[in-house]
């Protein structure tokens with residue numbers, strides 16, 4: 001599904017990603033952990049196509065297509081969606097506008113007609129209920145005045161409505177209380193199917209108790225320093241990152 | 251507004267008089283002496299002052315030479331437009347309606363029946379044909395204020411006279427529809443709107459300007475509103491004139507104690523638009539709210555000059571104008587808030603925010619605060635910016651294409667003004683127009699409908 005080969009990227013002349021290799025097969029859940037500033041958000045931003053990041057080497061293919069050649073919106077329409085670590089507030093744009101415009105953009109890319117309003121409203125109400133969100137959210141401006149936890153829920157709500165093939169979730173657990181984390185994790189788990197893949201960036205093993213990953217990677221200084229199964233996350237939790245660094249140098 | 255001293259002895263160049271002198275002579279003679287005197291007063295003022303040049307401070311950014319060059323004629327007073335296409339742009343509004351086609355009252359398309367007792371709505375021509383000048387006419391707007399107020403007086407002939415008696419609340423809005431047609435010769439019209447609200451009376455009035463595509467006429471309106479103590483007037487102006495229309499409006503409000511005036515000035519159309527809006531707060535407790543939205547593209551030019559005069563203590567004003575300028579369009583906002591000596595405990599707020607969608611678009615914004623009292627709360631601010639690129643990215647990252655993303659954000663910018671309207675039909679129309687007028691086509695219509 002997603003294949004990243006020897007990816008190098010820099011921001012404002014500073015090399016951040018220094019040769020990332022990562023392959024995600026359909027249906028798999030991958031978790032990326034690693035110290036602050038290692039380049040985790042940069043990796044998801046480059047996959048999503050955010051401006052300001054210069055890819056200086058390597059490749060990303062998604063379902064056989066060269067992702068780096070695609071516009072931001074084309075990537076999303078093709079099914080690559082990023083959940084923001086810091087969801088953007090968009091004053092004046094109602095959630096319901098965004099959801100409908102986004103869903104119709106995806107349908108258009110697939111050659112489908114726009115979704116009829118009643119069907120859309122049914123779908124949205126369903127997903128809202130699942131995320132335990134109040135219907136009033138729809139009429140509020142995107143993320144404006146939302147609490148940290150509400151913003152994260154809103155990101156997942158968008159995922160549920162847009163049903164990506166590959167969901168990139170950057171620190172979706174930060175700022176969530178225990179109950180909210182369960183709701184968010186359930187939302188993510190409900191996305192799991194045999195042909196949908198998920199890439200989670202997190203600092204905490206706790207989230208991985210709820211969303212159990214197939215693979216765990218440690219990103220340090222722009223490279224994947226170690227990969228393993230969910231046991232690796234537990235090990236990191238008790239030992240930190242230093243031992244990996246030491247192992248590398250040894 | 252800057253008061254320009256008129257030196258009647260100074261020669262006015264012919265060009266500054268345009269072709270209007272011929273228009274005076276062509277005008278049908280006044281039916282009664284008092285009207286003739288009024289028109290002569292207007293003509294004399296016009297000939298003394300001439301069309302403004304950009305050397306005059308109040309017209310620094312707005313060049314009216316195109317108006318001077320054009321040769322406007324008065325429309326045939328008989329009317330006779332079978333079905334002006336612009337009329338299709340009328341709002342489906344449950345309202346008392348007066349329709350003017352090229353300035354001529356169209357009785358057939360108007361509907362004024364069912365007005366409550368104590369309310370009177372009639373075309374100005376009806377008063378004039380009775381040999382009567384309606385109360386208030388030309389009593390507030392000074393014809394010497396500008397060439398256009400002078401012209402309007404010189405061509406006094408048609409308009410709307412609205413009187414709402416003491417304590418009367420109109421159950422439906424009054425809808426004044428001005429249709430401009432694409433005739434062989436460009437026409438001019440000089441409508442006068444007179445609004446008189448008695449004590450505690452209440453009314454909503456909409457002036458709506460539409461035009462056939464290609465209509466290159468001059469609409470030069472003067473409005474005078476008188477609000478008695480406790481009266482409330484909600485005034486809407488929706489300018490959707492054609493892309494070649496010249497539109498000038500001078501609207502002035504005299505507010506007595508505890509009256510409340512609310513204005514929405516929504517400008518989308520016209521090649522050249524100049525709005526002067528002036529509230530005189532003359533009684534304690536009087537309050538005025540000015541909301542404005544102007545959206546220009548291509549080479550449209552829209553100039554808003556507003557004045558709020560706090561003439562007595564404990565008067566309140568709030569002004570919020572937003573401009574969206576695309577392509578090579580040019581916008582002007584000049585807002586003056588004046589607080590007279592010792593008019594204490596006044597609150598006056600003013601804000602102007604502008605969004606430039608193209609780097610060739612231009613805005614000149616000038617807030618003017620003049621305060622001669624010490625115990626007042628006032629603020630003003632002006633900002634100009636572009637769309638937030640982070641927000642554009644956030645929308646694109648959800649699959650929404652560039653153009654739609656920008657349109658959504660542009661609508662969002664205008665949202666605050668639209669949400670403050672009490673007539674959803676108007677907000678809806680403006681939303682669609684703003685969405686549809688943005689570069690490239692995209693289907694926002696569905697979105698707009700869903701938002702209600």
Ligand SMILES: Nc1ncnc2c1ncn2[C@@H]1O[C@H](COP(=O)(O)OP(=O)(O)OP(=O)(O)O)[C@@H](O)[C@H]1O
Pocket residue numbers: 011012014016034035036037038039040041042043052
């Ligand atoms: N726009 C930018 N300008 C300059 N430096 C940047 C920019 N974006 C990222 N960086 C730098 O790139 C490095 C990697 O940042 P990134 O956000 O990818 O880290 P991260 O692994 O997600 O960290 P965290 O765990 O704190 O979220 C950091 O040193 C950061 O300061």
Ligand SMILES: [Mg+2]
Pocket residue numbers: 040041042085170
């Ligand atoms: Mg990060």
